[in-house]
Amino acid sequence: MAERSSALLLQLLAATAALVGPAAASAQSDAASGTSVSYRHGDYDEDRLEPAPLDGSDRRYRVRTDQFQLNTELGDSDQLSVGLVHEAMSGSSPWFSFPDADGDALQVMSGATIRDTRHEVSAAWSRDRGDAGSIGASASYSAEDDYHAAALGLDWQRPLSAAIDLGLGASFSHDIIDPTDAAEFDRIDRAIKNTWSAFGSLTFVLDRSSQLQAGMQLTHANGYLSDPYKRYYAGDRILSDARPDQRTQGALLLRWRRAFVEQDGALHLDYRLAGDSWGVRSHTVEASWYQSLPHAFRIVPGLRWYSQGAASFYAPFSAAGTVGTYHSSDYRLAANGSVSASIDVRQRLGAWEWVIGIERLRAHDALGFGGEPDPGRVSYTQIQAGFDYHFE
Amino acid sequence: MSGLLIRHQFRAMGCPCSIQLEHPDARLADAAIAAAIGQVERLDRKYSHYRDDSLLADWCASAGSGRVFELDAESAALFDLAALLHAQSGGLFDITAGALTRLWDRPQQTLPEPTEIDAARACIGWQHLSWQRPLLRLALAGLRLDLGGLVKEYAADRAAQACIELGIAAGVVELGGDVRVMGPHLDGSPWRIGIRHPRAAGTLARIDVREGGLATSGDYERALIVDGRRYSHIVDPRSGWPIQSYASVSVRAASCLAAGAAATLAMLLGVQAGTGYLRELGLPHLTVDLDGVVGGEL
Structure with missing residues (x-):
């Protein structure tokens, strides 16, 4: 029976294949992306400090990044990507703040220029399981002179109906902090930080030209969460940065995508609300427009607003010298805000695609809430350029 | 980025037809639709038994x-x-x-x-x-060929192939109920294809198809109703009379041509032999008999 049934079908498929080819295979091979390699060079350059620091260099961080990635298919449904990152960092960073005669904060920068390099290797695998959705796993390892991090991630996605997709994921990172010049500057010798994260999302296809994704992320970190290089001015004492050894963060995410047929473009609008157990709250609103142009050009201008309230234990300094268990003058924990504008241009030329992008972010004190701005707030310019090559 | 859905409806081979494509480049999608319709018209000109040219x-x-x-x-x-x-x-x-x-x-x-x-x-x-x-x-004077049951299904495949060759991965061609899916929506979700109910208005089933062919042969197409009795357009060459078979047979296969051939054969074989044939063939199918009993699974 089985032999006869397969013979009947094989005869039919052979006779029809003479006309339409091995149909399923032709559609699959077209949808398949094959193997591609990409390279990006990035230059991240922080503005000089204004007003000038009380002491130390006003030349802030500059990071040059070279990034390689290889994406390839394993069989019909598996994708593997491998990435390498090399980063060279130089410049100085805010050390602590000091009150001037009026009680305003003046920044003290780290004296010597820091030079460090970071290397990262990462791999990600995903499997498309057809109607059952997709699964993926990733792993990465990053190493600097004073910081090592190993991370693992899992994600899972499946359609709940033709119009709704469910996505779930989890990740874990184990970091080892090994500060330089520990004895000289009264820094910890070595410390560990563990971070767990879980996220879930629902993507709704609203109609054929728009979709909405609603997501939630929960992150919990424990271990050494202070910054060993930052200090805190308290009266006549300069103390180490001291933060709680637990931090729980939650974030809600809304992403709306809409394609515009007439304009041959698409609008992306994102909103993120985040809060954590240290009292930091933030709002991010991002808008970008994807415009396709003749000659396979695509141009993507974008705007982003960011607004943050300070952590409960943040203060630029304690003039009176009174301190609680936790204290930090890290500008990243202060009330702060920024506006960023960016533009990306790319063009596909056969198997090649080149891309160039620039982003300018400017700190805006008025966008921060729930506290004073920190003098260490940062503005930066970032340029990225590179290419993708798709093997046939 | 989600693609743009472009839908084009037209009439060909005596049936309402549609092409739906999803691609970010609307110009390419328009070109693909033109190429697809070109294939349908080419095959109609070549094999139509309604035309004398x-x-x-x-x-x-x-x-x-x-x-x-x-x-x-x-x-x-x-x-x-x-x-x-x-x-x-x-x-x-x-x-x-x-x-x-x-x-x-x-x-x-x-x-x-x-x-x-x-x-x-x-x-x-x-x-x-x-x-x-x-x-x-x-050899015989008066012999007339009829490639019905093959040409429309084949045209759906060729129209889809024309789009695929132009770089379209997501789309559906439907020629009068015969369907060829090029590939899933750009977000990976399948196309939802409705199968017409052979008796009642509306759909018999809605199935999700990512790729391949789906063809339906039914006694409602171009049926003749005389004195309350339905005579389908599918004729038994031995008796010369329309067959009493299923109300409809739908088959899924890699191509619309293979699906259509299997559906037409099952229809011709009648309910008993047709069910055996479909089972032996091993292709997913859905049948409705004259009493409205639904069999098989797509």
Whole structure:
């Protein structure tokens, strides 16, 4: 029976294949992306400090990044990507703040220029399981002179109906902090930080030209969460940065995508609300427009607003010298805000695609809430350029 | 980035047709739609038995004249497929039965006279066809070929292929209920295809298809209803009368052509033999019999 049934079908498929080819295979091979390699060079350059620091260099961080990635298919449904990152960092960073005669904060920068390099290797695998959705796993390892991090991630996605997709994921990172010049500057010798994260999302296809994704992320970190290089001015004492050894963060995410047929473009609008157990709250609103142009050009201008309230234990300094268990003058924990504008241009030329992008972010004190701005707030310019090559 | 859905509706081969494509480049999608419709029109011009300027009409006009045609590769492959289906169906699938199908495909709601049926039956038979690839000769005067049950399904595949060749990965071609899916929506989700209920208004089932062909053969298409009795357009070449079979048969296969051939054969074989054939074939299928009983699974 089985032999006869397969013979009947094989005869039919052979006779029809003479006309339409091995149909399923032709559609699959077209949808398949094959193997591609990409390279990006990035230059991240922080503005000089204004007003000038009380002491130390006003030349802030500059990071040059070279990034390689290889994406390839394993069989019909598996994708593997491998990435390498090399980063060279130089410049100085805010050390602590000091009150001037009026009680305003003046920044003290780290004296010597820091030079460090970071290397990262990462791999990600995903499997498309057809109607059952997709699964993926990733792993990465990053190493600097004073910081090592190993991370693992899992994600899972499946359609709940033709119009709704469910996505779930989890990740874990184990970091080892090994500060330089520990004895000289009264820094910890070595410390560990563990971070767990879980996220879930629902993507709704609203109609054929728009979709909405609603997501939630929960992150919990424990271990050494202070910054060993930052200090805190308290009266006549300069103390180490001291933060709680637990931090729980939650974030809600809304992403709306809409394609515009007439304009041959698409609008992306994102909103993120985040809060954590240290009292930091933030709002991010991002808008970008994807415009396709003749000659396979695509141009993507974008705007982003960011607004943050300070952590409960943040203060630029304690003039009176009174301190609680936790204290930090890290500008990243202060009330702060920024506006960023960016533009990306790319063009596909056969198997090649080149891309160039620039982003300018400017700190805006008025966008921060729930506290004073920190003098260490940062503005930066970032340029990225590179290419993708798709093997046939 | 989600793509742009472009939907185009048109009429071809006597049926309402549609093409839906999803691609970020609207110009490319428009070009693909034009190429797809071009394929449908090309095949209609080549194989329509309604037109007198088709290649098929030339073959029919030569019947009994002794003229031999050297067929192009596409036509030869269609004849090979027709020969296979003729063998698989024990002679029920017969492209030489054009005189009969033409007789029953009538605008007036009356039955043909028994003498007309007998006259048509005298003009059919695979034995009157000389087919030795690539040479074709229609030996019997009055023999008419009918590639119905193959051409529309094949056209859906060719239209989809035309889009795929232009770089479209997500799209659906539907020609009068026969469907070819190029690939899933750009977000990976399948296309939801409705199968028409053979009796009631509305759909019998909605199935999710990511890729491949889905064809339906039903007795409601171009059916003749006389004195409350339904006569389908699918005719048994042995008796000369429309078959009493399923109300509809839907089959899924890698191509619309394979799906359509299987659905047509099952319809011709009738409920008992057709169910056995579909089961042996092993392709996903959904049948509705004349009592409305649904069988199989898509």
